[in-house]
Amino acid sequence: MGSEGSEGVVPGTVRPGGRTARVRAAVLRAAGDALVEHGFDRLDLAEVARRADVGKTTVYRRWGTAAGLVSDLLLDMAEQSLPRSDTGSLEEDLRQNARLVLRTLTDPRQGALFKSVIAASLCNAHTADALHRFYATRIGEWAGCVEAAAKRGEIPAGTDAHEVIRAVSAPLYYRFVVSGDPLDEAAADRAAEAAVVAARAGTYVG
Known part of the structure; x- marks a missing residue:
């Protein structure tokens, strides 16, 4: 289980700057690969360090635990996510969101990575918090x-x-x-259309 730092910060959640960015990118890529291959239960910081060609001490000092590493991985994924669409049509914007x-x-790597993190969040509070923050960020952007x-x-004021x-992505x-x-485009388009119809009917007011 992950532990918090002396100031109440989960290890790995403070974004580095300058020369440490390359190390962070290499470690997070290696962590993602390890999660896809082995899942959270077998995520080992020493193995991640070896994959990233980084010293073990660096990884343990910066991220501390597997949960801290996954927290930073999700933060990085949120930072790199594509911006929301702005087509001038709610139906088209939500269709773009669903797709x-x-x-x-359905991406072989991303899908496996999310499945692993979702599974880990069910038994690890820090991972769950990181996953919640990730989705809160993405939902906030698309709102x-x-x-x-x-x-x-x-739609109604x-x-x-x-x-x-949330209604768009939940069925998917x-x-x-x-x-x-x-999971196909037909399912994505139906989810978007259903959300639009419900929104226009005032389902989500209040």
Whole structure:
């Protein structure tokens, strides 16, 4: 289990600058590869250091635990995620959102990585917190397209933008984690359309 630093900061969640950026990138890439191959339970910091060609001491001092390493990996993924679309149409923006989620979950590496992190979050509080922060960041970024739609009059004022974005991705994650039903563009487009119809009907107001 991960431990917090002396000032209450989870190891690995403070973004480095300058010359340490290259080391961070190499370690996070190695950590992602190890998660895909072996899962969280077998994520070993010494092995990650070897893969990244970085000293073990550096990895243990900076990230401390597997949970700290995964926390920083998710932070990095949030930082590198594509920006939201801005097409001027809520339906098209949400379709773009759904297809972005689809591409992520069906990508051989990214899909396996998310599945591993989701599984780890069920038994590790620090990993769960990091995953929640990751999704809060992404939902917050995409909420802007819903807020813009409300200003244009496409949907009622007072629509909860975050709930609309959650409604788009929820059916796709259900297929990904629970049901095993096909994940394809048809499923993504249906999720987006359903969210738009519900938003226009005032489902997410208040």
